[in-house]
Amino acid sequence: xxxxxxxxASMVQELKKEAKxxxxxxxxxxxxxxxxxxxxxxxxxxxxxxxxxxxxxxxxRAGVRESLVDRLALDSDRLTAMKEALRxxxxxxxxxxSSGKTWTLENGLTLSKMTVPLxxxxxxxxxxxxxxxxxxxxxxxxxxxxxxxxxxxxxNSNRALVGAIHRGLKAAGISPKVLGFIDDDRRELVLEMLHxxxxxxxxIPRGGKGLIDFVVENAKVPTVETGVGNCHLYVDAEGxxxxxxxxxxxxxxxxPGVCNALETLLVHEAVAxxxxxxxxxxxxxxxxxxxxxxxxxxxxxxATEADWKEExxxxxxxxxxxxxxxEAIEHIDQYGTGHSEAIVTNNxxxxxxxxxxxxxxxxxxxxSTRFTDGGAFGFGGEMxxxxxxxxxxxxxxxxxxxxxxxxxRGEGQIR
Amino acid sequence: xxxxxxxxASMVQELKKEAKxxxxxxxxxxxxxxxxxxxxxxxxxxxxxxxxxxxxxxxxRAGVRESLVDRLALDSDRLTAMKEALRxxxxxxxxxxSSGKTWTLENGLTLSKMTVPLxxxxxxxxxxxxxxxxxxxxxxxxxxxxxxxxxxxxxNSNRALVGAIHRGLKAAGISPKVLGFIDDDRRELVLEMLHxxxxxxxxIPRGGKGLIDFVVENAKVPTVETGVGNCHLYVDAEGxxxxxxxxxxxxxxxxPGVCNALETLLVHEAVAxxxxxxxxxxxxxxxxxxxxxxxxxxxxxxATEADWKEExxxxxxxxxxxxxxxEAIEHIDQYGTGHSEAIVTNNxxxxxxxxxxxxxxxxxxxxSTRFTDGGAFGFGGEMxxxxxxxxxxxxxxxxxxxxxxxxxRGEGQIR
Numbered sequence: 134x135x136x137x138x139x140x141x142a143s144m145v146q147e148l149k150k151e152a153k154x155x156x157x158x159x160x161x162x163x164x165x166x167x168x169x170x171x172x173x174x175x176x177x178x179x180x181x182x183x184x185x186x187x188x189x190x191x192x193x194r195a196g197v198r199e200s201l202v203d204r205l206a207l208d209s210d211r212l213t214a215m216k217e218a219l220r221x222x223x224x225x226x227x228x229x230x231s232s233g234k235t236w237t238l239e240n241g242l243t244l245s246k247m248t249v250p251l252x253x254x255x256x257x258x259x260x261x262x263x264x265x266x267x268x269x270x271x272x273x274x275x276x277x278x279x280x281x282x283x284x285x286x287x288x289n290s291n292r293a294l295v296g297a298i299h300r301g302l303k304a305a306g307i308s309p310k311v312l313g314f315i316d317d318d319r320r321e322l323v324l325e326m327l328h329x330x331x332x333x334x335x336x337i338p339r340g341g342k343g344l345i346d347f348v349v350e351n352a353k354v355p356t357v358e359t360g361v362g363n364c365h366l367y368v369d370a371e372g373x374x375x376x377x378x379x380x381x382x383x384x385x386x387x388x389p390g391v392c393n394a395l396e397t398l399l400v401h402e403a404v405a406x407x408x409x410x411x412x413x414x415x416x417x418x419x420x421x422x423x424x425x426x427x428x429x430x431x432x433x434x435x436a437t438e439a440d441w442k443e444e445x446x447x448x449x450x451x452x453x454x455x456x457x458x459x460e461a462i463e464h465i466d467q468y469g470t471g472h473s474e475a476i477v478t479n480n481x482x483x484x485x486x487x488x489x490x491x492x493x494x495x496x497x498x499x500x501s502t503r504f505t506d507g508g509a510f511g512f513g514g515e516m517x518x519x520x521x522x523x524x525x526x527x528x529x530x531x532x533x534x535x536x537x538x539x540x541x542r543g544e545g546q547i548r
Numbered sequence: 549x550x551x552x553x554x555x556x557a558s559m560v561q562e563l564k565k566e567a568k569x570x571x572x573x574x575x576x577x578x579x580x581x582x583x584x585x586x587x588x589x590x591x592x593x594x595x596x597x598x599x600x601x602x603x604x605x606x607x608x609r610a611g612v613r614e615s616l617v618d619r620l621a622l623d624s625d626r627l628t629a630m631k632e633a634l635r636x637x638x639x640x641x642x643x644x645x646s647s648g649k650t651w652t653l654e655n656g657l658t659l660s661k662m663t664v665p666l667x668x669x670x671x672x673x674x675x676x677x678x679x680x681x682x683x684x685x686x687x688x689x690x691x692x693x694x695x696x697x698x699x700x701x702x703x704n705s706n707r708a709l710v711g712a713i714h715r716g717l718k719a720a721g722i723s724p725k726v727l728g729f730i731d732d733d734r735r736e737l738v739l740e741m742l743h744x745x746x747x748x749x750x751x752i753p754r755g756g757k758g759l760i761d762f763v764v765e766n767a768k769v770p771t772v773e774t775g776v777g778n779c780h781l782y783v784d785a786e787g788x789x790x791x792x793x794x795x796x797x798x799x800x801x802x803x804p805g806v807c808n809a810l811e812t813l814l815v816h817e818a819v820a821x822x823x824x825x826x827x828x829x830x831x832x833x834x835x836x837x838x839x840x841x842x843x844x845x846x847x848x849x850x851a852t853e854a855d856w857k858e859e860x861x862x863x864x865x866x867x868x869x870x871x872x873x874x875e876a877i878e879h880i881d882q883y884g885t886g887h888s889e890a891i892v893t894n895n896x897x898x899x900x901x902x903x904x905x906x907x908x909x910x911x912x913x914x915x916s917t918r919f920t921d922g923g924a925f926g927f928g929g930e931m932x933x934x935x936x937x938x939x940x941x942x943x944x945x946x947x948x949x950x951x952x953x954x955x956x957r958g959e960g961q962i963r
């Protein structure tokens with residue numbers, strides 16, 4: 134028997150108990166809770182922004198670069214967006230106790246596969262405080278107790294947000310203990326959390342590769358890997374080149390720091406010259422790392438093996454000319470992380486083959502990879518984007534936060 | 549980089565490659581393969597039975613008890629049952645490339661959540677050679693490469709069965725490499741297998757608690773825990789006592805060694821005397837371990853805390869008198885393993901509450917827990933019965949052996 138940190142152990146125990154109560158609430162009751170949380174975020178806006186200011190000052194004093202400070206920052210608009218996300222979750226159908234399948238055996242026994250909450254879901258995340266509210270909302274609506282472990286850089290902001298959520302729940306007559314928050318930035322508590330098998334049902338890490346790898350390596354609790362996205366755009370010989378350029382610009386430049394941004398461009402050799410020659414002008418500010426064939430058309434840094442593997446998360450694009458669709462698919466197979474992949478083509482067979490053969494959470498024909506996102510998909514936010522195949526794949530919304538239970542109703546059937 | 553056993557590493561590499569080809573076969577092509585496998589099992593029956601005889605002799609020489617030798621034994625009838633199971637799998641709908649959900653975003657982008665094979669599925673199992681055929685059939689039909697690691701006690705039988713499957717596949721023009729078989733009983737190969745993250749997509753252990761715990765403790769590859777079943781029957785005050793007795797006898801005596809057999813009987817105090825007094829006569833041959841209140845009505849061994857936790861897998865039953873439904877649910881909560889639980893009642897509210905509140909893969913009202921089984925549920929066999937909540941819960945059939953992929957079809961949509 135491991136000796137867990139006493140506070141964490143008792144918090145999780147209470148969380149598990151209260152999660153059972155939460156799991157039996159009706160959709161209406163849960164929505165009333167979420168509504169009260171919106172009101173609490175509203176009335177505590179000043180406190181929250183003040184707490185966030187402390188985090189920002191601390192980050193700036195520590196010399197954190199401004200793009201990261203920005204990820205941490207809250208303002209009235211961002212709080213409004215959080216409340217909007219809560220309203221979207223309220224509007225979603227209750228995911229609990231519905232049946233995808235009901236059937237009757239030859240002996241008359243009726244079986245239903247019903248959705249039920251997982252129990253306790255743990256989220257380990259970095260920086261952005263809006264994850265605090267998103268993760269709570271989706272976990273709560275799906276009837277799960279949620280245990281949050283944010284980053285120490287956002288500790289004040291998260292503490293204020295969780296405080297508001299707790300008061301909102303209380304106002305709705307729901308135990309605030311359904312949302313646990315590790316208000317302690319000792320790293321060993323993450324490890325304790327990862328070892329709480331049987332106490333926590335699922336842990337979702339949201340953050341950089343270092344965090345994800347640490348979690349996957351050390352977890353005894355089931356986990357879902359999220360987020361690492363080495364995403365490709367393949368421009369087919371029969372692709373519309375101006376459409377391809379718009380999709381490329383959107384994928385690379387609109388928000389380069391996110392996991393569904395493009396990292397590598399693959400171009401069919403037949404359209405390579407026409408397409409690649411335009412890159413320097415169209416992708417202003419983007420550094421290109423190109424293969425040898427790319428260098429025939431424009432002057433670029435020479436791409437190395439490391440470039441094909443890299444998730445730049447920055448204004449850098451790797452470019453490779455391929456001889457056909459199979460070579461493009463092979464490249465994606467070898468270097469992709471199974472996140473989001475796109476083709477631009479007007480050829481029906483190429484579109485079909487790309488969709489069937491590329492092994493990723495989301496595969497796009499003639500559209501931007503930037504859509505791989507719980508909000509964009511209409512899930513009212515997301516718990517992360519799974520890049521594994523087991524349990525969930527792609528943006529995790531309410532459906533990915535429930536499990537199932539077979540219910541059998543009989544009249545004395547035996548075998 | 550770990551250095552895997554060379555043979556295993558290259559087998560898994562080939563398996564992954566061939567699994568991709570398998571994943572794109574049509575349902576018809578896969579069914580033709582399964583049909584050829586049936587024919588091969590037919591024509592190689594003598595070789596298989598001879599190989600099995602060697603295993604049986606080895607087991608008897610080693611002094612293995614007869615009930616375990618029986619689990620290992622094959623005969624013409626059991627081979628017929630295997631072929632029957634293959635025919636059932638042929639009759640099932642192809643689980644690959646169907647969509648549970650297709651919708652269109654406001655910008656016109658159409659999304660479909662499509663089913664796709666997991667890739668490579670590993671099964672680590674003990675004793676029964678029919679698992680070899682079942683696991684292959686379900687894995688194959690769902691488009692997955694399957695890697696089998698059976699027990700050393702069944703090595704000859706498994707080798708002969710896999711040989712027949714390989715020849716059947718070859719006759720159908722399908723690469724036999726889609727079924728990998730670890731023909732080597734060194735224990736360290738199991739550990740190697742558990743560490744092949746990115747090469748094997750899912751590992752399912754089927755066997756005793758020791759095996760399951762070893763797998764869960766050591767795996768880096770995602771796993772599904774299966775099989776440990778401490779199952780309860782609760783006889784409510786408003787239950788039909790003769791129905792309850794039939795369900796109890798079926799659950800305890802029909803096949804005590806399986807995971808869906810009953811281990812503990814909980815009886816409401818109002819019917820305890822009437823029900824418990826009949827136990828000795830009705831459950832002939834079953835040893836009873838009872839609580840203090842049970843001892844008021846019949847003479848039994850005193851039940852200890854260990855009895856409530858025990859999966860006897862034998863003709864032993866723990867008996868406890870409870871004061872009401874909540875106490876029964878609390879007992880199940882504390883000692884159950886989340887496998888199969890049953891209530892016998894004619895009270896509507898009690899039936900509802902039991903189904904909602906008991907946290908298990910399968911919850912029965914007025915029926916035997918013995919039905920929790922892929923075959924009985926109509927899944928054409930099973931890959932194991934998941935007792936975890938993540939990915940799959942309950943009997944794992946074709947639906948649990950696929951993952952999903954979002955397909956987006958657009959006309960140039962960007963964010």
